[in-house]
Amino acid sequence: MSKRVFGVDIGGTTVKMGFFSSEGDLLDKWEIPTRTENNGANILPDIAGSIRKKMDSEGLTENDIVGIGISCPGPVDDKGVVHKCVNLGWGNFNVGDEMRKNIDLPVFAGNDANAAALGEVWKGGGSGRENVVVVTLGTGVGGGIIINGKVLSGSQGSGGEIGHIHINDNEDEKCGCGNYGCLEQYASATGIVRLAGRKLASDSRPSALRDKTLTAKEVFDLAKDGDVLANEIVEEFGEVLGKGLANVAGVVNPELIVIGGGVSKAGQIVIDVVKKNYVKYVFHGSRGSEFALATLGNDAGIYGSAKLVIDGVKRA
Amino acid sequence: MSKRVFGVDIGGTTVKMGFFSSEGDLLDKWEIPTRTENNGANILPDIAGSIRKKMDSEGLTENDIVGIGISCPGPVDDKGVVHKCVNLGWGNFNVGDEMRKNIDLPVFAGNDANAAALGEVWKGGGSGRENVVVVTLGTGVGGGIIINGKVLSGSQGSGGEIGHIHINDNEDEKCGCGNYGCLEQYASATGIVRLAGRKLASDSRPSALRDKTLTAKEVFDLAKDGDVLANEIVEEFGEVLGKGLANVAGVVNPELIVIGGGVSKAGQIVIDVVKKNYVKYVFHGSRGSEFALATLGNDAGIYGSAKLVIDGVKRA
Secondary structure, three states, X not given: OOOEEEEEEXXXXXXXXXXXXXXXXXXXXXXXXXXXXXXXXXXXXXXXXXXXXXXXXXXXXXXXXXXEEEEEOOOEOOOOEEEEEHHHOEEEEEXXXXXXXXXXXXXXXXXXXXXXXXXXHHHOOOOOOOOEEEEEEOOOEEEEEEEOOEEOOOOOOOOOOHHHOEOOOOOOOEOOOOOEOEOHHHHOHHHHHHHHHHHHHHOOOOOHHHHOOOOHHHHHHHHHXXXXXXXXXXXXXXXXXXXXXXXXXXXXXXXXXXXXXXXXXXXXXXXXXXXXXXXXXOOHHHOOOEEEEOOOHHHHHHHHHHHHHHHHHHHO | OOOEEEEEEEOOOEEXXXXXXXXXXXXXXXXXXXXXXXXXXOHHHHHHHHHHHHHHHHOOOHHHEEEEEEEEOOOEOOOOEEEEEHHHOEEEEEHHHHHOOOOOOOEEEEEHHHHHHHHHHHHOOOOOOOOEEEEEEOOOEEEEEEEOOEEOOOOOOOOOOHXXXXXXXXXXXXXXXXXXXXOHHHHOHHHHHHHHHHHHHHOOOOOHHHHOOOOHHHHHHHHHOOOHHHHHHHHHHHHHHHHHHHHHHHHHOOOEEEXXXXXXXXXXXXXXXXXHHHHHHOOHXXXXXXXXXXXXHHHHHXXXXXXXXXXXXXXX
């Protein structure tokens, strides 16, 4: 039997747990609640307990396990030190050191968006590529940059935070980060609803959107059905995201850009509208970058966390 | 005697040649003309001849030389393949393979802006740091990104091309790259002169700039003397460059940003005005990035080319 790897993805409400072969086959997955009370003091012990239970039920000892990968919803530097996870109540500490108080196994920690990117490049939409930008369009906009197959964590774990690059000088609503005019304000699911609301308020033409509860999915569905205003909103989204990704590509010159998150479920229309605008703005040296949709969905984080272990053990 | 390293920086009119100890001490430097006729077919043979001459005069054989580092004014990928150097007349080929037709030594090639960045991080303004953005403000705006001490070349050698990230949606003059509103159009020496020309044409207030031949140096000199319009031009420059660097930092989260090139000779005023705007736009995770001036001047390229050899040999 090959050794086993645990890939753990900590979210604000649930912790996703993945049990992998060391070749990266997902053998089992489950979730446990994220207990954020007491500044999240129970989270790592709960994870350790769940891993211990799985090991017992499979009849495994520490010798059968390569290690545990853990992705966290906040900046994590290359030494595995987390720099505040507001959603978990966590301050600054070394995740591996804390985790090993509960279970004696090698631990490798990373940021959740970066781990998801690594997962997509390992086993998903970016499989087989070395230099990839992954952008995740969910409630917010997350990003992960993979250079020569490795996550670009940055000096303090804030590498790939492309949701907060500045896009618009004329924005008067504040972004969640405190700035004005961030990519996330237009390209996230929430941002698309915001664009739609503004459009409907400022434009008197008819649209089926006026009879619906505004969601990003509704905007894309109606755009595919030919609704004129919905298509203009999609264009606006594509212009902003294409421009933002062009600037990211000017910095890292990726061979591939992978688009994931809930918004990407709209499919090819997202790639088409983003790529059209991307080539308009990007430096010619990156005009050939390809685009693909993410394929791992909510499992990207556990895959990427498992890969952190496999890469980390190889390096050590 | 320690072994020797050659660091070569190919420019459009001259080739800068550096002769280093393997510890990185610059022992001698000189220049030879860049012969661009015949699609630049003589450039590499000329370099090989000049190296051979130096070896002979120092009584050195191939065994005494670690290798030759060569930086080129165009994209060079991680395999040492140059993807067109318009200024030299070069197409696509492997620089090492070509060079070894003339001299049998290990060759490591890179892009000139990236090599200059590596030089600054090795022996200049970024010395001792691992994650650094270097921006060079000359006739154009060049950039180099150092991640964990290594150049980020990108998938086709266009990593760090930050002079062409999109900054302004309302620009009607075309950038040299063919796009509109690139960082280079405002933050290069040429860009600052353009900003100054526009300012003087649209504003009737008095300024000593009106009696001068407009240069970036004149703008900064008069700004330091308290000239109101010159200071407003410097502010505009700082706003654009601060915003651009904030977006770069959102992607790579550097610990340090080094500003070099002719414009940086204006000194601390450049850092002050750029940093003030940088912190206004940057994602909070990168707000703590430090700023420094480049210190190697025109030697940054030969230093970086020498470092390509030292790192390359270590990896091989």
